[in-house]
Every structure is written in structure tokens, then in C-alpha cells.
Amino acid sequence: MGTRTLDRVRRDAMGMFTHNRWTGVVVTVLAGLAITVTGGCSKEKKRVVRAPAVAGTTTGASTGTGTSTVTPAAPMVIARGQHSATRLPSGEVLIAGGMTSASGVSNTAEVYSNGAFVQVSPMASPRVDHSATLLSSGKVLVAGGRADASGLQVLASTEVYDPATRSFTPGPALSHPRAMHAAVSFQVNNMEFVILCGGVSQGGAAPAIVADAELYIAQSNAVVPLQARMVTARFGHNAAALAGGRVLVQGGFASLANQLAPVEVYDPATNQFAAASPMGLDRAANSLTALARGGILAIGGQAASGVESSAELLDVATSRWVPLASRMLSVRRDHSATELTDGRVLVVGGRDAQMALASTEILAGPPGAQANAGSFAMGPQLAAARRMHTATLLPAGSVLVAGGFDASGNVLKSAEIVNVGAAGQTGQGGLFISGVTPPNAFPGSMVTITGSGFSPNPAQNLVTFNGIPAQVLTATPNQLVVQVPQGALPGGTVTVTVGGLSSNPFQWGIPGSQPGQPILTSLAPPNGKDGQIVVIRGAGFDPNGVNKVLFAGQQATVSSVLPNQIICIVPQNAQTGPVVVETNAKQSNPLIFTVDLPAPQILFVLPSSGSPGGITTLTGRNFSTTAGNNRIYFNGQPAVGLVSFNIKNLPLIGSVSEMVVLVPANATTGPLWVEINGQKSNAVNFTVNTSSPTPTPTPTPTPTPGAVSITLTSAPSTLTQGSPLSVSWTVGGVSQVSHTNVHLDNMAHSSAEWQTGIGWDFGPIQSGPAGAFSNTLTPSAPGTTLYYVVHVQASGADYYSAQQTLTLSGGTTPPPAGNVTVTLTSSPASVAAGATYQIGWAVAGAANVSHTNIHWDSTSHTRTDWENLAGNFGTIEVGASGSYTNTLDAPAAPGKVYFVIHTRADNVDYYSAEYTIDVQ
Secondary structure, eight states: OOOOOOOEEEEOTTSOEEEEOOOSSOOSEETTEEOOOOSSOOSOOOOOOOOOOOTTOOEEEEOSSSEEEEEEEOOOSSOOBSOEEEEOTTSOEEEEOOBSSSSOBOOOEEEEETTEEEEEOOOSSOOBSOEEEEOTTSOEEEEOOBSSSSSOOBOOOEEEEETTTTEEEEOOOOSSOOBSOEEEEEEETTEEEEEEEOOEEEOSSSOEEOOEEEEEETTTTEEEEEEEEOSSOOBSOEEEEOGGGOEEEEOOBSSTTOOBOOOEEEETTTTEEEEOOOOSSOOBSOEEEEOTTSOEEEEOOEETTEEOOOEEEEETTTTEEEEOSOOOSSOOBSOEEEEOTTSOEEEEOOBOSSSBOOOEEEEESOOOSSTTOOEEEEOOOOSSOOBSOEEEEOTTSOEEEEOOBOTTSOBOOOEEEEEOOOTTOOSTTOOEEEEEESSOOOTTOEEEEEEESOOSSGGGOEEEETTEEEEEEEEETTEEEEEOOTTOOSSOEEEEEETTEEOOOEEOOOOOSSTTOOEEEEEESSEEOTTOEEEEEEEOOOTTSOEEEEETTEEOEEEEEETTEEEEEOOTTOOSEEEEEEETTEEOOOEEEEEOOOOOEEEEEESSEEOTTOEEEEEEESOOSSGGGOEEEETTEEOSOEEEEEEEEETTTEEEEEEEEEOOTTOOSEEEEEEETTEEOOOEEEEEOOSSOOOOOOOOOOOOTTSOEEEEEEOOSEEEETSOEEEEEEEESSSEEEEEEEEEESSOOOHHHHHTTOOSEEOOOEEEESSEEEEEEOOOSSSSEEEEEEEEEETTEEEEOOOEEEEEEEEOOOOSSTTOEEEEEEOOSEEOTTOEEEEEEEEESOSOEEEEEEEEESSOOOHHHHHTOOSOBOOOEEESSEEEEEEEEOOSSSEEEEEEEEEEETTEEEEOOOEEEEEO
């Protein structure tokens, strides 16, 4: 066959190398490295091929499983081949580096986003034959390569691409220059690594082929050389991750004399490379694909006997390579092989023994461990023959084919989209699923299913995730928006059934947002008491790791851990709220556990009579220790504020709870009771004194001349809800102040009441020499009219300023944590009785809105009451930051509607200010 040499090597989007070796007897370039070989020709031979489709048209092929098409995509910003392509978590595709001509190497980068290529900030160095590895953070490690076409400038530098800024920053230096190496990420003990192994370390007339390896440590952004060395020095090889952090290294070239390299495996447990089960053929320039359903598939490539059409599968259960009985319709090398969402494999382009190819093939099955599994069929024809291109699976299930070299060796700028017909599609009108986005999500999250043949009536589409029905929220003939059901486990299929006809089963997973993140699918039982056993089912638990279970923030005792099940005990004093699991410090999605408390019991109320605005104390048992969960009613009228909550021991009675509450302004004589999570206590009679008007609290008198004086220098009377209140004052008549701050409440008080420490909010306490002081606090007391005084303690006596009135307006209640904001964007000032009206709002600063809707009522409430309102809710929506709307029906009778916007984002609840609408 004569002498073969290698002229170019490139790394495809899956992190694996393929190769282009020019057939003939003479070339003067080895992967861009200068060498000397005599005789022969360096041009590809011409031969007659099928004419490519005209640009702008669509070509199709019947695969036996539906029609497949190729459509032109927007061209890349820069023509390039031997570049890298990396699909980012957002669904964008990062294109970096590569050859832009026979002598040009590029440092440019671009992303494919929303159907177009957009140039981003360039790399610091031109790169080709580099590696580009996606990290769990969403960033991309770009390492090594060469900076010139001659191969003299092999790089030891790395760069890290950040999708958030669309730019590269310098990474740690490699231990030595390295190009045409292999790189793959893996995780061990919750640590993320990228192994970079083999390649060439120098160019020139005698390029150095290396057998060493090094690790990039993602957590520390550092590179550490490995003492372990590969069994065979090699370049232009493939690598793929195996279970347990092991890495398979396959193929490539072991010397300039074209010796093909066998298979070996790196094991981090032993920190050694070891020879692995051999393939039927040592092959290079092949594709190597790690299949989602198990196994690693090698297709085509260069063997000692020539370019291959064969394929073989590594059966991971037996660690043996099994040849596929079916062969490709064409011999291929320097092609791409992409696993589709339904398990089939799309093979694109490459070259045969003579020139570049425009054909594609589809491996159906998908292949299993049996020797006769899987068969190749002709796919659609590309518009341009291409090799050393990239092929990237897009979120919708189509494949982006970009760049490369054409049949004449020209660098391509064009890109094409390959849509493979759905496997096993059934149903009238071609009912099938073409994509599910996002490609993974927690139960309870929203996903969009695209395809055809759906019913525009949501109720007529039965959508199942691994057989579990999901709620369909909106529907068109080509798109469904559904909520992932509780109980759906990671991995498996989504199907749509309409009128008894089912779609193709679409492969979909439910992993967390990070590798190793646990997933909760169910609690059994979902409610109970402290001390009770609860079985948590899901995935991603680590029997050998650290697993913490938290019930509304309280840690539970874990009895046993399996990969898909945790048995634990509900902690003492547990409260109703989210249950989350932390496995090796990575937190799961939440599921709600309801704590069944005994019915509350009122023992006595003192005093048992009072005036509106007055104070009474409820003493009893089984009150919630979360004060806001206790809803107190005076003859059906909710109390406007809970002043204090205490637990104490009384003689002969024992442990009791004591709540001090304010009598509502419109309270009337009748039964008083406490309600907690729908459970009502016994009722006791409370008499409301209405014979004389409630006395207006008198403001604290101004201190007498000569005594300690408090002078307010800045005392706002109005404030936007959610904004901080800043109060300034000076203290005179004394040399030293031992204590001064602001007291704030939603009720006016007499001087004596202020001195008891009553109030919702207190400013920071300060002390020091008499003079100027100030406090800043954000009011959380409910209501729109608040009251505050300045408190001073000096020379052992207490002094209070005159009482100030503060009016709140607009704005939103400040979030308890983070930067999430909820803003009302549209609401009618008035509506007709019984009419339909719409309310709009916007959520900003939230990564994940798991619940947002309207709470409304015919009466005004405190924030605590709004949080515990048992009815009158708008439609619950989920998604991300952005705009939302609810459509409501006005009450049949004139009056007012009071409402707030409730948003649960990133596991935190937010409530807006209270708004009103007049019903006429």
C-alpha cells in the first residue's frame, strides 16, 4: 500500500480526536510538524461524486423510521476546520480555534445561539489540535494545541471560557507543551478533574511523542503532573470516561511509521494506566462515542489494511469489544458520530480512501452487546462534502454540522442542520417528539416538548415521563408545555398519546444542575409527626458518602442510605416545610413534608375582655413554635398582630405556650380560637368593650427643660415599602448615653406601652457620649401606617421621644434573602362586580421560579395572614425571571379586592405589598 503519513489531527465536539491521513506515498507535513519523507503527491485524487444539493434547499432521505432532512444553517463568522465545538449548558455551542487556511491558525471564537453564529472575545493564543473540555461549572477548559501551521509552536498554555462573560481568561500552565493529546473530565470523591494525556510536546524535524499525563483540578484551577505513564506513547488518540472515574484511551498513532495504538485504561484508584481488552482492529481516525444507554462505540477509521467501514462496541459489563454485524455503506475516517436523543447514531461526512464525503448514515438499534445488533442505513445528503468538521447535538434533537474541509481541501464557513426522522413514529398526522427542553430538570419544573401531531387542547394530550402522567399546561399542534411529575426518575423516556395513538419514546433525563446532585421524587408518607420514619425515594444518594436530610432546616437522623432510597426519622420539633437532601454537599430539589400537630388547645385567656387595639394573652398547648403559623380569630375577625410568643412552665399545669396578641380594631364579642394548618382549637368567649371609644394613645411628652433631651434631626413621615428607614437624633443634658435606638410598630402606643418593649422592629442599639446618633432599619411590621419613637437610656433612666407616624406606599416587601424582586406591572383600579380582570407582575433576580401566583381576599391581611391564607389563589405558574399574569373573577357583590403576589424562587418565599381593587 506504500507509506502513509498523517497531515492533520483535530478534536471533535465530544472531546475525542479523529484524524485525516493523506493517502499516497509522499507528504512533507506530519500534523503540521516538519519532517522529511521522499516521493509521491500531496493532493487528494479527484473522482466523480453525487452532486451536492444547491445551497438553500433541503435534501431528504427515508431511513425507514421517518424522513430525515438537511437544511442550511447561518454560516459561521469565520471559515475554519480542525476547530473544537462544545455544547454549553445553555444549549449554545462554543466554536474555538482551528485552521482558517492552509497556513492560518485562528485565535477566534464564536457561539451558535438562537440560530446564528455570534463572535465572542478571542483566545489569547491561536490554537489548533487543542482540547476543549466542558466543566460542571458550565465553563470550558481549552488546553494546549499548536499556534502555527508548521507545528513549531506547540503550546503549554490553557484558557478558560466563561459563558457568562463570553470571554476567555488565562488558566494554569501545563507541565510542558502538548498538542494532539486527549482530554476528558471525570469525578472522584466529589472532585472534578480533567486528564490530559499523550500527544506531542515539540514540533520540528523530530517531533516528540509523549506518554505522560497530567490532571487539571477544577476546584483549585491548577494542573498537577501524574507519575503514571501510558502503556504506549501516542498522539491523535481518543478518550472517553468510564464508571468510577476511569478513562478509556483508544487509537491514535504510536510512531511516525504509522503504527496504530491499542487500547488502555487509566484508573484513578491505582493511579496507573493498564492495557485493556483489545479491539478487533487497532484503528485511528475513527469516531469514539460513549452511548447514554451503555457501551462505547468505535466506528470506521484507519486500520492497517486501509480505511474501514466496520464498527465495534465495548460492552462495559464484560470489558470486551464486540464487532457489529452491520457495516457502514461507505468506508470513513475523519468523520463525526453523534448519538441522538432516541439512541440512534448519526455518522456525518469524513473521507474515504480518496476524498471528502457529503453522505451521512444512521445506525439504528441502538447497538447492544450482541454481535448482530444495530444496522446502518443511508441518511440525508449534506450540501457540501466535509471532513474535520464538528457535529453537535442541539437541545431540540437536531445536529449542527459546522466547518471543516471540502473535497478540494478548502476551509468551509458553512454550517448545516441535520434532522433525523423520528424512530417508530405513530399516529395520524405524524405524531412524534423531536425534542424536550431543557434536556433535564427536577420534578415540578416546566419543560417544553416539540414535535408534531399534538392536540391543541391540553386535556387531549397524555404525556408520561417513564409511565408517570404529567400535567399539560399549554398545547399547540407542535409544542406542549408540561410540568415534570413527582416520582419521575432520572433517565428514561417521554411519550405523548393523542386519541389512543402514541408518539416515539423520547430519551430524556432528570439529573440535577450539577454532576452528583441528588434528586428527590417522593416522600413516604408525605406527612406525619416528629419521631416518625420517612422513606425518601429518588436518585443520586451516596451510600459511601455524606448524606444529610433537612426538614425545614432541621437535620434528621439517617438510618440507611441506598443509591435510590434514604430512610430517616423526622426530627423533634419539626415544622411543615421543604425536605432536602445534601449528598456530598450538593443539595437536592425540595419536597414538602407536612407535620401533623395535635389540635391546638386554649387553656385560658387573660384578660378575657378588652377594647379594640388592646392586648390579651392566650395560654395553651400545641401552638406552633413558628409564630406566623398561629392564626388567631376574635369572633371570626383575624388578629392584626402577634406581639410575642413564649414557652414557659406553670405550676401544676406544666409546659405551655403563651401568645400576646392585639385585639382587632373591628372585633366584636364572641368566641376566640386559634387555627393552625387547618386545625381549630377549642373556643373561649372574649368580651369586646364598646361602651366608650378606644382612647387614643398619648404621645410621650417632650422631656422637661434641664433633663435629658431628645431632638429628632431627621424623622421621615413617608416611605416606600421595602425601603430602609433612616432616623437621626441628638441627645443633650447628659454626658454619657448607655443605650439608644428606634422602636417601631404598626400600632400607636402610650409612653408606658413603649417602655414595655412592645414593637415589631428595633433599630441597632448604640451607646457613647451624648451627641448625634442615627439608626437605619427596614420595616417588616404589617400595614401601611406605622409608628416609631426614639429610646434613650442615660443615668439609669429611660427617655422616649415624641411618637412619629410613618406612612408606607408602593414598592414590595423586601425579600428575606438574595436579590429577588417582585414588581406589580399591571392591575385595574376598579372592575365591575363579577367581571374578569387580569393582574401582571415581573420577577427579577431569580434563577428558578418554582411557584408564583396571586393571593386575594375581600379583607386586608398582615403578611403573616397572607402566608397562611387557605383559599382564593390565582393560577400557579413556574419558570424563570420575567413577566407573569393571572386572570381572576371579581366578586359578585361590590366592595374591595385585596391581593398580594406570592413568589417562591430558589427555595425562598417572597410576598409583595398589599394592593387593592375597587369592585363596583
